[in-house]
Amino acid sequence: MMSAGRDYWQRRAALQQQSAQLRDRLEGQVQALQPVWQVVDGTQRGVGWLRQRPWVLALGLLVLARKPRTVLHWGWRAWRGWRWASRWLGR
Template identity: 80%
Template structure:
């Protein structure tokens, strides 16, 4: 009977070790996805911001319909300025 108990405890220890290795592997794989999750979080915050201010979307669509080239140029400039400001201020959105 003692041999079966010893085998049980050995098997249990082996399974716990394998479980710890699998948890560690899963943690590394999840960390690799962190940048994608940050982008999704930022997108959700942006959508929520626009939902609270629908006039911004309406104004943007109006300008885009009236003068598409100008709207796209200013949109691109604004985006670059925003990214630069985020990097300069040390925000997480601009750092890579």
């Protein structure tokens, strides 16, 4: 009878240790997906911002339809400036 009790506690301790190891592995795997979730969150915020300001989208589409090359040129420059400012500010 004493052996069965000791086996139970040993098995329980082994399972708890295995569970802790699995939690640690899962945490590492979730951390690897962190950049993906940040992009998704940013995209959702951007879509929400545009939904509150539909005139911005309409104006952008109008300008794009009238002068696509100019829009692409300035859009690219704005994107590069935004990326540079983000790095410079450390965000």
